[in-house]
Amino acid sequence: MATRVALKASAARPDLTSVLEDKGYRVTGPRLNIIRLLGKKNEGFSAEEINYALPGVGRATVFRTLKLLLGANVICKLTTRDGGVKYSLARVEHHHHTVCVKCGTVGDFRDVTIERLLRTLGDEIQGQIVGHRIEVDVVCPSCQKASRN
Amino acid sequence: MATRVALKASAARPDLTSVLEDKGYRVTGPRLNIIRLLGKKNEGFSAEEINYALPGVGRATVFRTLKLLLGANVICKLTTRDGGVKYSLARVEHHHHTVCVKCGTVGDFRDVTIERLLRTLGDEIQGQIVGHRIEVDVVCPSCQKASRN
DNA sequence: CAGGGCTATGAGACGTAGTATCATTAGTGT
DNA sequence: ACACTAATGATACTACGTCTCATAGCCCTG
Numbered sequence: 375m376a377t378r379v380a381l382k383a384s385a386a387r388p389d390l391t392s393v394l395e396d397k398g399y400r401v402t403g404p405r406l407n408i409i410r411l412l413g414k415k416n417e418g419f420s421a422e423e424i425n426y427a428l429p430g431v432g433r434a435t436v437f438r439t440l441k442l443l444l445g446a447n448v449i450c451k452l453t454t455r456d457g458g459v460k461y462s463l464a465r466v467e468h469h470h471h472t473v474c475v476k477c478g479t480v481g482d483f484r485d486v487t488i489e490r491l492l493r494t495l496g497d498e499i500q501g502q503i504v505g506h507r508i509e510v511d512v513v514c515p516s517c518q519k520a521s522r523n
Numbered sequence: 524m525a526t527r528v529a530l531k532a533s534a535a536r537p538d539l540t541s542v543l544e545d546k547g548y549r550v551t552g553p554r555l556n557i558i559r560l561l562g563k564k565n566e567g568f569s570a571e572e573i574n575y576a577l578p579g580v581g582r583a584t585v586f587r588t589l590k591l592l593l594g595a596n597v598i599c600k601l602t603t604r605d606g607g608v609k610y611s612l613a614r615v616e617h618h619h620h621t622v623c624v625k626c627g628t629v630g631d632f633r634d635v636t637i638e639r640l641l642r643t644l645g646d647e648i649q650g651q652i653v654g655h656r657i658e659v660d661v662v663c664p665s666c667q668k669a670s671r672n
Numbered sequence: 673c674a675g676g677g678c679t680a681t682g683a684g685a686c687g688t689a690g691t692a693t694c695a696t697t698a699g700t701g702t
Numbered sequence: 703a704c705a706c707t708a709a710t711g712a713t714a715c716t717a718c719g720t721c722t723c724a725t726a727g728c729c730c731t732g
Contacts, residue, residue: 400699400708421689432711437690453602455654457719459689472648483647491636492659498632499621502667505604505660510641512650549728551680570718581682586719606690608718 393446404431408439412449418460418473418480454478455511474514476521481514542595553580557588561598567609567622567629603627604660623663625670630663 390409391401399405407428412419425436440461443449450464452471462471462480470488472481492506513521539558540550548554556577561568574585589610592598599613601620611620611629619637621630641655662670 402699402709404710434691434712435710438709441690453656455656472650472652474650475653481649483644485640485644485647487640488637491634491640495632495634495659498634499659499661500630501621501623501661501663503621503659503661504624507602507604507656507658507660509656510644510648510652511654511656512648512652514650518651549679551727553681579682581684583683583720584681587680590719606717 390443390448393443393448397442397446399442404428404435405439405442407431408436409443412443412463415463418452418462418478420458420460452480452507452509454509470508470510472510472512472514474517475511476513476517479514481512483510539592539597542592542597546591546595548591553577553584554588554591556580557585558592561592561612564612567601567611567627569607569609601629601656601658603658619657619659621659621661621663623666624660625662625666628663630661632659 390413391406394401394405394409408424408431411424411427421433421436421440424440425431425433428436440449440451444451444461447464447467449461450471452460452462452473454460454473455475460473460478460480462482465482466484468489469482469484472483473479474481488508492503496503539562540555543550543554543558557573557580560573560576570582570585570589573589574580574582577585589598589600593600593610596613596616598610599620601609601611601622603609603622604624609622609627609629611631614631615633617638618631618633621632622628623630637657641652645652
């Protein structure tokens with residue numbers, strides 16, 4: 375059945391637990407705790423952050439749950455310029471990220487042109503394209519403002 | 524005087540040691556060994572690989588030298604789909620990478636349109652763009668051929 | 673060419689991100 | 703209520719790096 379709700383940015387978030395149910399995973403205490411925490415975070419977050427915020431939940435479980443959500447395309451993982459790792463809620467189906475190099479805030483963007491471009495790039499690229507990662511480093515508006523002082 | 528030679532793919536590679544000299548770093552034995560090894564590799568390589576190939580050179584030195592070369596834009600670092608890390612020689616000034624999801628071979632491509640596109644994306648992106656990472660996952664021609672059997 | 677000074681090195685401890693193992697616990701279907 | 707299985711936490715381990723520190727090696731100056 376699995377009515378997959380079309381995610382709309384900043385609309386009332388469909389509760390993420392349904393994602394687990396849909397995939398046949400159990401909805402357990404630790405998972406709920408993690409998911410609830412993520413629901414509150416609008417910016418990127420690290421695994422350690424969650425681990426710290428939920429002392430009752432084991433580190434392994436945090437990573438396991440993140441992996442699960444990653445597989446369900448509910449969150450996504452990104453690499454910052456300095457090689458760090460961040461996770462972020464996936465608000466829209468397919469998108470890319472901006473990461474502020476000053477404060478680390480993660481933003482989303484989607485530009486169909488990029489997808490199209492990558493497809494047409496097939497000529498220039500040897501082989502068959504099966505995926506891609508695009509991350510844009512930015513200085514976010516508030517950091518720009520701050521540095522102007 | 525640092526005559527910066529325009530790098531051309533598969534042309535006789537200008538010896539990478541000049542990069543060290545240009546930046547005021549010493550051209551030492553371990554560095555030479557690493558650089559010579561890189562010169563032979565046309566595909567991506569990992570730090571561990573170099574470490575293994577040069578038993579006389581310490582692991583820290585391998586990483587230190589890679590960092591040095593990274594800073595000199597002689598090599599670049601990329602993340603594969605599975606979260607692994609690869610380094611690759613930077614043949615052209617600014618470019619992006621294709622990584623074969625089967626065999627891990629790294630290729631380069633450069634498409635000016637992407638740079639232009641990212642610039643014009645400024646409207647859609649909050650903040651000022653200061654950099655980006657683009658990685659394209661592919662199935663390379665030889666792996667395609669192999670799987671057709 | 674001897675000496676001094678600074679750079680680079682290797683060994684190994686340490687840090688961070690994540691996975692594997694394994695005994696225990698907790699959902700779930702009947 | 704019970705048994706079956708999935709999930710959990712603790713902990714060890716791996717990958718990829720960085721930090722520290724004592725030692726070695728360049729290289730400049732006298």
